[in-house]
Amino acid sequence: MVVTPAFESILSNLAPSLRGLIFSLPENVLQSLEEIRVRKLRPLAIGFRGSSAFVTPQGELSANPAGAYLVSPEEFLLTLQIISRSSVYVFEEQLKQGFITLPGGHRVGVCGHFLLENGRIIGIKEVNGLNLRIAREIIGCAVPLxxxxxxxxxxxxxxxxxxxxxxxxxxxxxxxxxxxxxxxxxxxxxxxxxxxxxxxxxxxxxxxxxxxxxxxxxxxxxxxxxxxxxxxxxxxxxxxxxxxxxxxxxxxxxxxxxxxxxxxxxxxxxxxxxxxxxxxxxxxxxxxxxxxxxxxxxxxxxxxxxxxxxxxxxxxxxxxxxxxxxxxx
Missing domain, CATH: 3.40.50.300 (P-loop containing nucleotide triphosphate hydrolases)
Structure with missing residues (x-):
């Protein structure tokens, strides 16, 4: 598969071991990739063409979570550190909204324990899940419309x-x-x-x-x-x-x-x-x-x-x- 700058920009936010697993997926899957779900101590999963599947240690797809690759705490922490590399302040401010915007327009949904003050979200701790949503810009798709x-x-x-x-x-x-x-x-x-x-x-x-x-x-x-x-x-x-x-x-x-x-x-x-x-x-x-x-x-x-x-x-x-x-x- 020819790796586009946009695709490389989203995968560069993953820990190297997770990045390698995603790169090893079939080309037709990579071309239609919509989401990468990284959950601490849980199976690595992806979304593509409106469906979802787990990723095995061999870089294959499976409907069975039992045989899927488990994301280690170290891999999860490294991914989180890469995502937050720009600015701790900006990172914390974006976390209040439950998502982070990445270079290339991609977004990361964040799961964890939300902190409230007077009914408003002021932060998040114990982050345990990340959903990397791939921004797909299709220039010209609205021309017929x-x-x-x-x-x-x-x-x-x-x-x-x-x-x-x-x-x-x-x-x-x-x-x-x-x-x-x-x-x-x-x-x-x-x-x-x-x-x-x-x-x-x-x-x-x-x-x-x-x-x-x-x-x-x-x-x-x-x-x-x-x-x-x-x-x-x-x-x-x-x-x-x-x-x-x-x-x-x-x-x-x-x-x-x-x-x-x-x-x-x-x-x-x-x-x-x-x-x-x-x-x-x-x-x-x-x-x-x-x-x-x-x-x-x-x-x-x-x-x-x-x-x-x-x-x-x-x-x-x-x-x-x-x-x-x-x-x-």
Missing amino acids: LPKLLDESNQIGSTLIVSPPQGGKTTLLRDLTRLISTGSSSLNLAGCKVVVVDERSEIAGVYDGIPQLDVGPETDVLDACPKADGIRIAVRSLSPEVVVTDEIGTEEDVAALLEAVNSGVRIIATVHAGSWRELEARPSLQPLLQAETFVNAVLLSRRHGPGTVEGVVRLKRQPPGRIEVSGSA
Whole structure:
């Protein structure tokens, strides 16, 4: 397998012995690798193509944890030390959110004993599990989608991307952000001023203040900023034409999005749901739907792999105030 810089950057965070085991996996597995799970004194595991498996001492895959490679305390500690090499302060601050962003935009989910003060997380100790999530940037994956999202004035319409977990929504959202920021001469679409509110550092993958993933030339990123606060900050001080954010769901998110739309800002957002019916059943999102906030909805699945577009639909109000889905593609 030709090792890309992006792939090398994620594996370089593992203890050398664990790195060697992952490198010895079949090439087709490595090419579709999504997660590496490192748990202290427990089997080494990976996620790929929407499934999971354990890694044996011979560098093979197994469904049986009994024959899997056990991660030693020394290997776990070394991996943790490599991950935290940049700054102890930054490392501790990121731990409060339960994840760490790595060079290349990759993320590490962290498990352990969380410390609370007045109901807020102030730290974590006794770390016992790490989930290295591989950031996959697919430049151009949103190109076929872009023309379907333009409104009657040939401007990008506010769009809601509906996806089950691990449905490829963030990868699609990132490339769509890049296209909106860059513009398209073939579509006679000028680039827009975009603000990404990246609460979980997944869209732009900011590391050391610099986006590791391409979100376009006219894009500002509010990294690790709570969505509701970030949306309001963007509207008040950054004069965006489009605000992009991931995984909306709380009443605070909805209120901030409505404020942004009422200020003339267009919204590109994602939400977790397996279907439109499931989405409609979520009470917190009803104000957005009833206010006709979104012009388009994009429905994703994993049917043919992450990012499968099941439909692009226009949203319009029909008496007596019900949202109708029409024009699937």
